[in-house]
Amino acid sequence: MGILCKLGIHQWDGCKCSRCGKTRDKRHSWDGCLCTRCGKTRDEGHSWDGCLCTRCRKTREEGHSWDGCTCVRCGKWRDENHIWIGCKCARCWRTRDEGHSWNACKCTGCGKERHIWELTETYTMDELPEGIQGCLENMCFIEEHVYDKYKCSRCGETMEKRRE
DSSP: HHHHHHHHHEEEEEEEEETOBBBBBSSSOTTEEEETTTOOOOSSSSSSETTTEEETOOOOOOOOOTTEEEEEOOBBOOOOSOOEETTEEEETTBBBSOOOOEETTTTTOOOOOGOOOOOOOOOOGGGGGTTTTHHHHHHHOOOGGGEEEEEEETTOHHHHHHHH
């Protein structure tokens, strides 16, 4: 930056100083919604292609081109017309809390975890839902925790968690 610009004496070419590149909010050169000199945008003069302005890439809440749950122009999603494969949508990759594919305590589709103590029903060992047996292998009861400082080396639970 030159000494004149440091002193506040700029050489303005509309909204932009031709010496240092500083901008001001005066004398823009508008091409619709976009200033051709400094790149500033305004909320008028948009060139809308449905929901997307072709000049500044701003979006609006009308004119979406929906492919099920996702707009092909701007990428916005809506919570309808998903194609669910288990717990994940094949189009937008959103997840839901149903259709999980459990492998022990973890869903192979979305990575969600569940544990035996989160189940609402009471089961005998022979009646446990498929995949839950793996939870029991990693589950500790209060007298079985093996603490390394404040964390159980078997299940990862901390002493602070137990106190709650």
